[in-house]
Amino acid sequence: MALTSQLVLNLARRELAYSRRTFTALFLAITIGVTALTAINSFAERIELAMAARSGELLGGDLRISSQRDLQPFVDSLPPALKPDATVLEMPSMASTGEQLQLVEVKVVGGNYPLLGELQIRDQGLQRQPPAGSVWVEPSLLTQLNIDVGDTIELGFSQLTVAGVIDHEPDRVAGAFSIGPRVILAHADLADSRLLQPGSRFRTRLLYGRPPSELDSLQQQLDKILPKGSQLENAREGLETTREMTRQASRYLRLTAFAGLLLAMVSVFLSVSGLLEQRVIPVATLKAIGAPSSLVLQTYLLLLVSTALAAGLVGVTAGMTLQNLLPQLLGNLLPGDLPKPSNQAIGQGLAVACMMTLFAALPPLWRLVKTPPVRVLRSAVPPAGSLFGKIGQALAGMATASLLLIWLAQDFKLGAQASAGLFLLMLLFALAGQAILALLLKSVGIGGLVWRQAVTGLVRRRTHTLFAVAALATGILALLAPSLIQQDLLRQWLVKVPQNSPNHFLIGIQREQVPDITQLLAELGATQFSPQPMIRARLVSIDDTASADLELTTSRARRMAERENNLSWRRLPEPNNPILQGLWWQPNTEQHELSLEKEWAELLGATLGSRITFEISGEQVSGVVTSIRQVDWERLTTNFFVIFSPGVLADAPSSYVTSFRVSEADADSLRQQLIAKFPNLTVIDMRQMLAAMQSIIERLASAVQFMGALTLLAGGAVLLAVVVAERGRVSQEAALLRALGASNRQISAIFTLRFGLLGTVAALLGIFAAVAAGAVLAARLLHISYQPSMALLGLTLLISGLLVTLVGRAGCQRALTESPLTLFRETN
């Protein structure tokens, strides 16, 4: 027994040394597959875990009422049993030190905040509310204002001491979508700051933390008295929606992981079956001289399993490292710190490495083990492989791969869909590749020797060529599609602030401040300002149909109907808003007239003549639509969906907003002087906002591209497996060509051109698929205009072609230069 195992060990060792290229290709393929799977899977898992664990925290309590109105009167009216346990109010504002000025997100907390999760203040541990007259701030504000803990800042009309730095805030949803650093203020200090004024933009939340047994009845009671325009949510439902959202996101991630894994499996299959086919006669010899079948089985199982385990270990390590890097790539897009990856991921990685190897290797290994010894006398006869058998094999391979994906997805439908989709995709690529090969073959007559040999070589080894083409095209698709979308998303957000048009917004202007601010803006060098009234209102009905009963098809329309609308009124039409239908009112009209933005009207089904009713601070106001306007939202000026004729809203509580332009040189001093004089104002610099959006999109896209790159790498592994499997034939072909008098340069050119062609065909197919996928995504999901960049496509084509040529040529370089002598011996 010991001697047999020694023999197995020696046979395996020698095989490994002899076929090191094949095993390198195999190792790389498994490593890449496991890396992709581990990195993406455990990343997705961590996001899901983090979301699940924190969705209660994110909601802030077991029950939550949220609104864009001041809920204080409602709270005051509540009986003691229904009073909220904590309150939160959030709004943008300006924090300043006299010299420096920064847009911040103020959070006013009251009651027992936080009900769930922990509010961590640096060096002070867990805290609830800042002491009177002080605030806690996010660290970035200290650097932005160039201050330290203990210094004072101005917020609204108050001077407040910075009493601490926020390390962790439980219910901060998406840090990166914020417009500025957080400042936490106690509810008791709100009144003095006068931050809350009619028309100021804020969100308020009433939080309840109660034992589960009381929640249902509490929810029922609150539901009955819920003020209009506010939502009641409970943590359990919130959990479901966040779970569903993260599930969607992680599904896409997992799909790219599956694509990478599948390609890796294809590569493993090509490597292993190529190697084992070459071992048929040696194995027949072994059996002829008396070796048991088990010796062959043990030798190759040992080799495959140890390669799989080693590669799996490397893959898991690489995957873990990468997924630890991902959060850095994503910046603070992810909430808080992610839980640590589980040991389960390591076990899973190793199991997957073994399974992908064995699934791909077992059929050819089984045939090898079953080789009849008499084959040693009939080495010339190739094994009879019927078409039927090959199709059967392919189906069996696909079935086992699907099983693996289903197991990994832990979801039959998802796994089956993913594998069916991926196989279909690769089949389509292979069919398209086949068609292109047929075209190329037709061209053979016109080209010279080099062209002819390059093309016929591709066609002769059709199966391998098509495998490589399909795999590379899939990889290119995975990498390119998100890049194309990213560009369009960026274009959408990156509408550069046009020259000589407004570049700032000023919000929260009180009616009585309008003349002074207008004058100050002019003095400080601002242009193109015109404060517009802005009134918060809720849609009540359109033509007697209550807003809740409107037949709205899209979720966007539903949101429009339910959210707080910002109304305005004006005498004269806005010059940049062309009237599409109807006529603008007479400046001194006494009718209650309305002008609607085109898209708003379409979404909510309002037309000329519709009577629309809004509710403003408890009072209902109606008007008849007499014009429909077009608004160019890409011009970053103040625009409104709904504008009333003058007079109707004159007495409604309103604030004023304006956009304005100021030269960059004057911007800082203007902002400071403005806030010094009117602390209630909020100035928003649009360049900063756009830059923030851009960086979010870029970070998201780079995370997705990163996954795509892993898939492309797996496609590269398939190419490598093909090149290694073809080495013997390449040597023979090169020797034959040389014997026929071809020069080294010609031979080199033939193989360079062959791989160049392979890369180009794969890139063309991948690019085509990416453009198509991008178009579907842009139209169906993202609703953005879509113009794939020709430069990016050209670059992809060029780089893919070059890379494939390089990898291919590097892989077969030695085979080309080996002398025909060693070569013929090796093939004997």
Added chain:
Amino acid sequence: MISAKKLSKSVSLQEAHFTILQPTDLDIPAGSSCAVVGPSGSGKSTLLALLAGLDSPTSGTVTLSGVNITNLNEEAKARFRRDHIGFIFQNFQLMPTLTALENVALPLQLQGRRDAQAVAKQWLAKTGLSHREQHLPALLSGGEQQRVAVARAFASEPAILFADEPTGSLDGHNGEQVLALMFDLNADKQTTILLVTHDQRVADRCDRQIALVDGRLQ
């Protein structure tokens, strides 16, 4: 000794039946050498494969050294070959991944012998290839490879040696060298030899010749 009774082989190919070997009786005494000659496709290799237990007959029995191997299963036949039979093939059929020495040691290792390495060295020395011990087959000439194969075949000192065209891939000089080696060792060890060949001069060196034409013993 090798003995066959009513040994035949037929195959069906695309629903047609071919008889490759007509029922054949054969007795080759222990220690003697027998050449099988005949034109290409006459069934020589088939006969060899059946006698050596590499293939199963359609009918008839094969008895080697007193053991009826016909009804043994594949693994038992393999064990029998390991312990009693040596092979030399036209295309050498060395294990490409193993060195010359390891190739020679292989049958001994399969038998579980601890001295496999040392014994293999001796046999390789007898074929004059001591300086090639660590070389892979691909680095050896055809003649050298076949000499390694001869060493491999004799290393386990089998009772019976089967050789299918042992000189078929070699030129005259190398072929002669290999034959000389084979017959010398045979004289030494009293091995029973069954040898398939095209070459009348090779056949003439055997104690006995049988001729096959169209699967029929003449």
